[in-house]
Amino acid sequence: MGYGFDLEDVAFLRSAAGRDAVAELSGLALTNSTRLNDVAAARKLVGARFAAAALETAVLRRKAESKLDDPVGWLFTDPALQQATASVVARHRAQRLAGRDVHDVTCSIGADLAALAAVARRCVGSDLDRVRLSMAQHNLAVAGRSVALVEADALRPVTRGTAVVADPARRDDAGRRRWNPADLVPPLDDLLDVYAGRDLVVKCAPGLDFAAVPDTAEAEVVSLAGQVREAALWFGGLADPQVRRRATVLRPDGTGWTITDAEPDDCPAVEVRQWIVDPDGAVVRAGLVRHYAARHGLAQLDPHIAYLTGDEPPPGVRAFRVFEYCRYHEKSLRALLRRHEVGRLEILVRGVDVDPDALRRRLKLKGSREASVVLTRVGDTAMAYLCRAERT
Template sequence: MAYTFDTDDVAFLRSPEGDAAVAAVSQLPLTASSRLADTAEARKQVGPRFAAAVLETAVLRRRSRAKLDSADGWLFTDDALQQATPGPVARHRARRLAGRAVHDVTCSIGADLRAVAAVAARCAGSDLDPVRLAMAQHNLAVDGHAVPLARADALRPVTVDTAVLADPGRRDTGGRRRWDPADLEPPLDELLDVYAGRELVIKCAPGLDFDRIPPEAEIELVSLDGQVREASLWLGGLAAAGVHRRATVLGSDGSAREITDAEPDECPVREVGQWLVDPDGAVVRAGLVRHYAARHGLGQLDPRIAYLTGDAPPPGVRAFRVLEHGRYTEKSLRTMLRRHEVGRLEILVRGLDVDPDALRRRLKLAGTAEATVVLTRIGDTPTAYLCRAERT
């Protein structure tokens, strides 16, 4: 179980003694197998009162490097780190708030507030949790941001004339994700009521039931390096005119591509061309597959399936050059793979009840070539497309 910090822990960790202790413990292996030895060494370094806090901080700082930018000196709780927005996603959201006065009403440890502080005209943060608030004060100071912070309930506004940023808690006390908007902390409906008429952006999980979102909201799905990370609900003056759904595809290299439902969505259903394209998950989750196809001159293989096809793929994506295709059975697929001497196979499935790992074991691949097979349903026909994946 994750360690539960208190304000005395945070005060110690912010002291020179605590900072030195975390630096020393950070040199330990910090693996599951070394846990007992690491704990003993931490107790030797700082004594029993703060050993667990120091050890947990060293572990969380190491874990944060895969998610946050330059957060080596930061303080975290396990839950706060799990919910923190990855750096490129936080900066993307902050750009839409640039030049405004912004109040982050659920600032937690300050991960989103850091990105906002870099571009906003002015900003403030608040949270009900005194531990996270103390951590945010430390973290923002580490980054050189002088942001006023206050302990306050997100459902009791303490600022006026600000754009409001909210990131409701999405895990219960057992660490399980909450999917029902009414179960968020604070509940989504209450946030919407309290800040009705205000410029408001609410960070949500991408699996949120969008049928329960106000029709005037702009729903933005954001992916990073091919993984859908979050949804944001933009309301009031923050919502783009005429846009109800937006997909934003970010890359760690700084690339950013967007598509909205304000664009045309006329695209044909057609026979397979030279290429298959699997749109980014943000495009699929936002319901913008047809808009994406229309933009890039592609067609749908089937109106119920997200795979697209055409004779030229969009630039900058991983697409699949079609080598052969036909009705899918395991026997016919095995024959196709032998014909192309495939020994390493990526299996993509949509619309069929197929376990890729179990199928790969049954195929007993023996060739030297590498390929991708796309298994899907065209109408009522299970179909296999043997392809070569290429970066366009």
């Protein structure tokens, strides 16, 4: 779970000496193999008392580069960075709160607050963790954001008339993810009771059990660059009254598209056509595969499986042009691959109990061509579709 920072550590890291030390340590390799040398360098630079805090900060800033826009100068704890919203996703969520008074009741180190403060009329952040609050104060100053910060329990409101943002802790003490809304800290039901009648958005893990989510919520699943990042539950005036499920697909530049269960879901199941399409994970997780298919004139291979097929894939996706297919048996698949001289193979599996890595080893591929194979169930039959992946 990383180094345990205290307030004295934060005060040092915010000082000129601390800033200079972290900047110098950031130039080190900071790998597992150089760990002992890095620790020795940190102790020589700042002494034993602050060596771990300075070194951990340098490591966390490097990790944050793939998640936050400009983490240079920011302070983190390892759990706070793991739970922090990626900047692109945070900006997307903040747009639905633009022009409002907003209170982030679990503000942590301020990653969401930085995005909210850029578009909200006024912002308040609160948390019970004094170390994270001190880090948030520093980080928001680095980001040039003006936000009032308060030490307060998320379940004891300290503002009125604000839209409320909550990001409950989603890991237990051992670092394992919590999927049940009742196991969040604070629990979802407690947040809903405390902020009843208020406009509220609760950030959750994308693996959340949506069956436990109230019918009054709009549940949004968000992906970024093809990876599902989070779910957000919108309540009150923040929710679209016509929508219960939404999938939002974001690109790294912040552009993207969305689809909801308010759209048609007429989608037949047919035999495979020229293309197979594997919908974005946000669409699958939000239960909107049929809606996505109807929007793009696609059909399902099987009514219970998320693979889609059609004569033309949607623009801007990675789709699979079908060459040949057969019932799936290892022997028949091996013959199919040998016939097409496939030596490098991507294996996609859904609805069939197959370990792709183990199967690839057993196939003992020989050949000069690259291909993809989609293994899936159609009715009671396991099928193998040999394809070429293309960007449309």
